[in-house]
Amino acid sequence: MTDIRRTVLWVVFTMSLVLLWDGWQKHNGHPSMFSPAAPKAAAVAASGNGNTATGLPTPMANGATTPAAIATGAAPTLQAEKVLVKTDVLNVTLDSLGGDVSRVELLNYLDAPEPGLFDPLMELVGLKQKHAVQQQPIVLLDAATRSYKAQSGLLGSKGEQLPTHNTLMTVVPGERTLKDGMAELTVRMESPEVGGVKLVKTFTFKRGDYVIGVRHEVINAGAAAVTPQVYVQLVRDGVSASKGSGFSSTFTGPAVYSDTAKFHKVEFKDIDKDKVDVEKTAANGWVAMVQHYFASAWLHDEAGQREFFVNKVKGAAPDQYAVGMVFTMPTLAPGASQIRDDQLFVGPQEEKKLAALAPGLELVKDYGIFAILAKPLFWLLEKLHNYLGNWGWAIIALVVLLKAAFYWLNASAYRSMAKMKAVGPKIQAMRERLKDKPQEMQQEMMRIYKEEKVNPVGGCLPIFLQMPFFMGLYWVLLSTVEMRGAPWLGWITDLSAKDPYFILPILMTLSSLAQVALNPKSPDPVQAKMMWFMPLAFSFMFFVFPSGLVLYWLTNNILSIAQQWMINKQLGVQN
Numbered sequence: 124m125t126d127i128r129r130t131v132l133w134v135v136f137t138m139s140l141v142l143l144w145d146g147w148q149k150h151n152g153h154p155s156m157f158s159p160a161a162p163k164a165a166a167v168a169a170s171g172n173g174n175t176a177t178g179l180p181t182p183m184a185n186g187a188t189t190p191a192a193i194a195t196g197a198a199p200t201l202q203a204e205k206v207l208v209k210t211d212v213l214n215v216t217l218d219s220l221g222g223d224v225s226r227v228e229l230l231n232y233l234d235a236p237e238p239g240l241f242d243p244l245m246e247l248v249g250l251k252q253k254h255a256v257q258q259q260p261i262v263l264l265d266a267a268t269r270s271y272k273a274q275s276g277l278l279g280s281k282g283e284q285l286p287t288h289n290t291l292m293t294v295v296p297g298e299r300t301l302k303d304g305m306a307e308l309t310v311r312m313e314s315p316e317v318g319g320v321k322l323v324k325t326f327t328f329k330r331g332d333y334v335i336g337v338r339h340e341v342i343n344a345g346a347a348a349v350t351p352q353v354y355v356q357l358v359r360d361g362v363s364a365s366k367g368s369g370f371s372s373t374f375t376g377p378a379v380y381s382d383t384a385k386f387h388k389v390e391f392k393d394i395d396k397d398k399v400d401v402e403k404t405a406a407n408g409w410v411a412m413v414q415h416y417f418a419s420a421w422l423h424d425e426a427g428q429r430e431f432f433v434n435k436v437k438g439a440a441p442d443q444y445a446v447g448m449v450f451t452m453p454t455l456a457p458g459a460s461q462i463r464d465d466q467l468f469v470g471p472q473e474e475k476k477l478a479a480l481a482p483g484l485e486l487v488k489d490y491g492i493f494a495i496l497a498k499p500l501f502w503l504l505e506k507l508h509n510y511l512g513n514w515g516w517a518i519i520a521l522v523v524l525l526k527a528a529f530y531w532l533n534a535s536a537y538r539s540m541a542k543m544k545a546v547g548p549k550i551q552a553m554r555e556r557l558k559d560k561p562q563e564m565q566q567e568m569m570r571i572y573k574e575e576k577v578n579p580v581g582g583c584l585p586i587f588l589q590m591p592f593f594m595g596l597y598w599v600l601l602s603t604v605e606m607r608g609a610p611w612l613g614w615i616t617d618l619s620a621k622d623p624y625f626i627l628p629i630l631m632t633l634s635s636l637a638q639v640a641l642n643p644k645s646p647d648p649v650q651a652k653m654m655w656f657m658p659l660a661f662s663f664m665f666f667v668f669p670s671g672l673v674l675y676w677l678t679n680n681i682l683s684i685a686q687q688w689m690i691n692k693q694l695g696v697q698n
Contacts, residue, residue: 212331224273225267226264269362270441273357283318294312295313309325341462348456355465356445360444383405402431409421419468430448497595497596504603514606522675607619619670634684638658
């Protein structure tokens with residue numbers, strides 16, 4: 124029974140670390156151990172004419188659409204104009220070819236190439252010269268290098284050719300920088316007449332806001348009535364973001380939301396296999412491209428029928444994927460016009476702000492299967508941060524509260540471990556005496572456990588019950604954008620980055636070894652050695668984990684050691 128208990132504990136411990144390591148590998152853009160790597164994108168040349176491929180639905184003769192990716196043919200040969208708009212939180216590049224949002228820099232979120240594993244230590248001892256690395260803003264949308272852009276345009280409900288994102292537009296002169304004292308600024312682009320229809324786009328940028336207002340004004344300048352459809356879409360390659368341009372997540376890809384079908388993520392590999400299963404139409408909802416810490420999303424807050432599409436862009440190299448919505452506008456008589464307002468969000472996954480923008484938008488912050496526990500844990504963590512003013516101390520306080528909540532459950536497990544340790548010498552002597560009689564040895568072991576009132580599996584259940592809570596907290600710390608650049612104490616200047624001097628990982632390893640010393644010693648010499656080897660073997664992962672995660676694990680270990688030591692002392696068991 125002792126062996127069974129130990130086996131169960133080691134399976135739990137090993138699988139937890141394997142899952143953590145796999146999650147961290149995907150977090151850094153490496154392939155998962157359980158799924159194939161995403162295809163790498165080839166370099167995309169920057170071009171004034173833009174990409175001619177699109178992920179739009181194909182117009183049907185009956186006015187409906189089907190989400191099959193098409194190519195719209197050659198783009199105009201005229202040189203497009205790039206318009207740089209600067210606000211206090213964004214640098215946005217607009218392309219007059221279709222009015223694309225082709226590049227967005229997040230000015231409040233800086234990044235720099237991460238140094239090598241041992242570079243900080245080598246710099247500290249003088250073996251390597253320290254180089255100042257200038258941090259640059261995170262670039263989220265980038266049509267030139269990431270094939271990641273936001274587009275919109277018109278479709279003819281009967282197959283008519285109307286202005287699309289491949290139509291060259293004229294930029295109306297105006298202010299391009301949100302200066303002090305200005306609450307907002309606008310940029311206006313006008314298309315020529317295509318199929319008798321003119322499209323005017325007006326982009327509105329507000330101070331402190333990651334939402335770009337996009338007004339579509341459709342003018343029927345022709346001689347016949349027309350029923351236009353407005354489409355909005357996000358197009359990007361299928362490669363997870365790297366640290367140079369924003370962190371990758373355990374999930375990177377399109378997402379669709381409606382009140383009826385709720386939040387639905389779509390893997391790039393499922394799009395490749397044509398296994399996309401999303402709601403086709405709804406009276407509300409939004410579409411997004413999700414990655415670790417950041418997201419982009421097309422929003423339309425007014426109720427109204429819309430069609431969702433998720434597909435692979437035909438004719439695009441490298442592979443590109445599109446997610447979007449199509450809205451059918453009222454029929455416009457000759458000379459009539461119609462206005463509709465949409466919003467493009469491009470920014471960080473700040474949970475409260477996302478929830479205020481649109482129903483369910485906070486779900487782009489991916490907690491995986493532990494969402495039901497992670498959300499309240501983040502709420503509590505945020506409350507602690509508001510009180511303490513530091514995310515590092517908030518992590519420590521949250522672990523303390525969790526350990527307090529599970530105190531009696533842990534106490535039961537630790538008492539079982541202490542009793543196991545107390546009868547360890549008796550069990551060891553019995554195993555030596557009956558080593559050639561395994562059946563009799565098992566019977567004698569059970570007799571000793573019964574006499575000493577020891578449950579050999581008594582420490583397993585409390586660990587199983589607590590594991591989901593601590594895994595939920597793990598995903599909270601991994602997914603929370605507020606951790607980026609958040610300092611804790613002294614040398615820890617970024618809780619989302621690894622400890623530059625490995626102090627926390629070393630303490631983590633020592634604490635794991637201390638736990639082994641406090642736990643019952645296995646009577647099996649091989650298992651006894653494995654108990655000392657396993658913490659050392661797995662501790663190397665903590666050397667590359669974010670320091671916030673290591674801090675949470677170290678705090679949990681220290682509190683566990685303290686409680687185990689106290690219980691051992693109460694029961695008279697030698698520590």
